[in-house]
Amino acid sequence: EVQLVEAGGGLVQPGGSLRLSCEVSGFTFSSYAMNWVRQAPGKGLEWVSVISGSGDSANYADSVKGRFTISRDNSKNTLYLQMSRVRAGDTAVYYCAKDVVVVAAATFEFWGRGTLVTVSS
């Protein structure tokens, strides 16, 4: 059974930093790209970032480029999102999602339950 479990959300002040993690099981982690997708309260879905299966390529939405860094540790079956210089507009539930391909971003086949990040002073 595929499982994705996010952690690390919470309250952070504007300008601060936070690291999210997503521990996965039930599939060969290194064989698939992984994504972060977020959803502001009561709003729609926004793709944030993708990292390839090997971890050697990544892409970001313009809204987070230069502030967020995606990474993965294939030995630990864990995906990360380092969030820096956060803004109120980053307040959202952050989901990690398994892709169906090893490189690039395409289809969110499985999702975690999400972790809430609240940016507020």
Add this chain to the structure above:
Amino acid sequence: DIQMTQSPSSLSASVGDRVTITCQASQDISNFLNWYQQKPGKAPNLLIYDASYLQPGVPSRFGGSGSGTDFTLTISSLQPEDVATYFCQQYDNLPLTFGGGTKVEIK
């Protein structure tokens, strides 16, 4: 960026009704289109991939069609458990983008 426009934004239908949701892309995306269902308080769930292929485990009353810029999600016979918000998503180009969502309720 490719804009995805869904309509309607909400609908109310009776159990057993046929429900149709449309999604229009701002440019040709071939069949690089997925549909997701999100129930209240839950993560989204993949329903349809590549515009028309049913994800394993998804009931056969769900169907997808279209290519190019115009796509449709159909629920052939609405059931109470289908109350949810439905999103389309394109993966022809980065950034991946979603439609605004269609909230489906039971009349």
